[in-house]
Amino acid sequence: MEPKQLTAADYRTDVWNDWCPGCGNFGIVAAMYQALAEMKADPAETVVISGIGCSGKTAHFVNTTGVHTLHGRSLPFAQGIKLSNPALNVLINAGDGDLLGIGLGHFVALGRRNVDLVVMMHDNTVYALTKGQAAPTLHRGEKPKALNEPNIQDSVNPIALAVTSGYTFVARSYSSRINHLKETIKQAVRHKGSAFIDILQPCVTFDDIHTYDYYNKRVYELKADDWNPIVKDENEIQQKMMQAIAKSFEVDDRIPLGVFYENPLTPTFEERLSEKLPSYLGTPPSREKIEKNGKTIVDGDKFVEIFSQFIVEY
Amino acid sequence: MEELRYILGGPQGGGLETTSEVLSWSFAKSGYGILSDREYFSNIKGRHSYVHATVSGTAIPFHLSYPVNLVGAMDAETVFTHFQEIDKGGYLIYNKDEDNAKFDSIPSIETELKMRLNEFFKANGIGRTLGELAVYLAEKRQINVVALGYSSLLRELQQEASVIAAQASRYVSSILIGSIASLVGLDSSSLAFGLERRFRSGEMLEHNKIFSKIIARHIQTFSYKRPNLGKSSLNRGKMVVASGNDFVAMAKLVGGVRFQSYYPITPAADESFTLEKYEKVGGDHDLIVVFQTEDEIAAVTSAIGASLTGARSASATSGPGFDLMTEGLGWAGINEAPILVTYYQRGGPSTGQPTRGSQSDLLSSVFASHGEFPRIVLSSGDHSEAFWDTIDALNFAEMFQTPVIHLVDKFLANSIASTPMPDVSKIQVQRGSLVKKVGDEYHRFDFSSSVSPRAFIGDERMWYTGDEHNEIGHIDEDSENRIKMMTKRMDKMNLIEKNIPEERRYALYGDKDPEIVLLGWGFIKGVAIKALEQLRNEGIKASYFHIRTFVPFPNESVVSIFRNVGPERVVDVECNYEGQAGVLVRLNTGYQLKKRIVKFTGRPIYLNELVEATKRILSGSSQEVLSLGA
Amino acid sequence: MYYIVMNMNCEDCGRYIPHSVYKYIGFCEEQGKVVFNEPPTNCDTVSKTTMDSLSSVFGSLGWVYCIDCKAPIFEMEEAVKHIASHHLITTRFMYDSVAAEEVGAVS
């Protein structure tokens, strides 16, 4: 469809990128530009959806359709878009406060549905755009710069939560391992179902704990020779989930990067819908013809036929 | 008699729905118009609930009134709750097996009612039992008491058919159905039609047919004069018999809604249930996705998302859910996203009276969400208006690319009415300013007109943001851009003012030269129009001014009403405490409504109380607070 | 292949870690102290940015930052242009513990 092959640079808008110098988000958009170029993503059929936060600006920096939504609400906006036009390639950039604080209910609900889209969480342990308060990913006892006292709330475990919520692709990457991140994004896009990537993203302004140095010393990549996250048979689901959850508790000295859990077997929400509505994928809601010459497509006889249960003739 | 008014009561979950539905269908089939309202507690099983209906062969009724001609009781509590509402010469059908039941030992009767009953029984020298009450009603109140032994009737049935144990309560419904049908002389084919609608086919249907014959034999043994509705003089033809929820659902389907999201809430959820039932709208290619979300925030935001891709989309909710939607509403406003929210009002604040009716969310819908953005607020007065307002709301949303709120009240939503078939060929589907394949030059928020060129996500590349944005859709806080963009957006209000004509915003009924004007909205319509008739019979010239759109507001017509009859003679009639439409009248026209009739018990305004209150206003009262209804 | 820096000031040196907003303030890794973009008279170990190191940055981090343009750069060719215009390109910033306190309420 696209006559000329787009380069990574073509996926960048000329909107001024106003993230702090050195922000971990740079690595995230850089990986997205490259992944989109390598996947030859059609800019009109690719939708980047974000919430509110520093992370929320991502939608304006990527030269595909972008929908910058409300704080915490990127997921339901995204599902409305995807379910009414399942041909779209939908990528979500959410903040950790966005996704696991104010929007947590939506996070769990998406997992239960397994809608085919990709959720990238900018894991910077703080509410950056409101100046550094504790995000739900910040561990108890930690005190990044903006906090007066150490955090007294426990953190959520995003990987374990994603696995138990039903996400069928759950991975972690790091914003300054750009190749790893790019490949993970591509894998997540290829995966059919809800994919979640926890992206470690240093916030250079408000998080003086989880710096580049901090992560550089700790991260390591899960390798195929001793780690197999893929569900091959329905019977394996529980065991693979347990394995992923156990792995997700490795957070202090060594932080694993890679795919924790991958289950290609659970049907997507789109498949579940098309099972009861066979024409759904062929003619989804956004492609339905609903009028003929400015009139409804339902004529009087059809109305009586459809709604016979409500009609009585005297 | 011109109309038959009845109350059917019973414990929630005890078969009342079946009784009411079968009778509605049967009356409709034999040519009568019917309005049937259900009143119930926020409870699943056991509490008292009742149906209040008007049946007429001379006009399609849109009002309810007291006293009623008949009370059909499935249990003793119904009799204790409603006996005072039966007119002289009216009928009470009840279970004489419960004659020993005492009102003070029925746990579900609320304390206040027990106290009122206590006084009444004392004052009239009646013992505390159902049996004694029945005797009193027959002897002192000239009520035709139809005392049936429900268990002996059921035993009789069992001799002819083997009762289905798991559906035993259904047979209690059958007792009321059978006895009412027999009392009013419903023809057997209409009754069979009603039963078939409810039970389709099978054993239950057969049992009911047998049972109604058994019951009829018993009813014949009562020598009372029968209530006589007379032959219907209504036009023959196809009628739609459905609740307000169902009318809105039908309109959404034929009006092109292809994505509806919702989170369950009374009294809105039935609409989405119906939509789901018809998810294959009409054949292989027409479908609607009904998306049950995790909350109303997700409901409104997913509907907005769907709208961006070009699907006509809507949601339905009630007060608590609408509160959660307000932030999303503003996003739709700033992003010119067409979206319809059907707002079913119930009693608030907070959980309030979740199963009761109210018109107290008018101001909330007109002012909801922070910041300023164009919106349209419509309100429906009856089932047919609810149908056509839904069609209009969908068109308005897309023509003006802005959120539309459609107010319906619980009274309308949950009452079943018979209405002539809508003329489907008149249904327009106007999709507004659509563009396709513009390419890189496409600007979603082009300054050239207040309604932006709309392409669908998937066809063009575009940007949306809840921040103030430039023509492309990127964040822009420049002052000049802000002025241009705000002005462009808000200018839609002028366009809306121009394109929704004054006649579309209100309706005026009754006397051309009235002594008094009732001003109301929503479900007030039916009872107000009927009240005009009664007042005229009593020599009082009255009219009813019905508001159909609150944004845009019918300024000119309201002003001319005030000028013509004088502010002293305009009476605000509403189901809320503050007189919210009155607030908007004052805000929009500067006129203050000085008289009002309000009701905020959650029960609808009844004909008799409205007529009486209007007369009291005419003789000098300035405020009437209505209270009728159990 | 080496990129030869023309003006030999601190900000042209690979061991200069600039402040993220004021590029004339920086930390000299060589001397372990703050410097104010001086001509490196006190030092003879000026290190040059190499094309190799630059391209390895794009392969690992994915971006460099131009302090003059206040913008991240995501492609090698783009970075080369900024360098040619004597812009200060970096991936590291001098640690600033108070910047956060200077941010107004932003959202």
Ligand SMILES: Cc1ncc(C[n+]2csc(CCOP(=O)(O)OP(=O)(O)O)c2C)c(N)n1
């Ligand atoms: C309903 C609502 N409450 C609060 C805010 C203010 N707010 C803006 S961004 C933000 C937090 C952002 O943190 P996070 O989601 O982690 O994103 P980050 O900035 O770290 O990328 C908050 C609370 C808002 N925009 N909306």
Ligand code: SF4
């Ligand atoms: S505040 Fe933190 S997350 Fe936000 S742009 Fe700056 S460094 Fe990035």
Ligand SMILES: [Mg+2]
């Ligand atoms: Mg954050």
Ligand SMILES: [Zn+2]
């Ligand atoms: Zn530069």
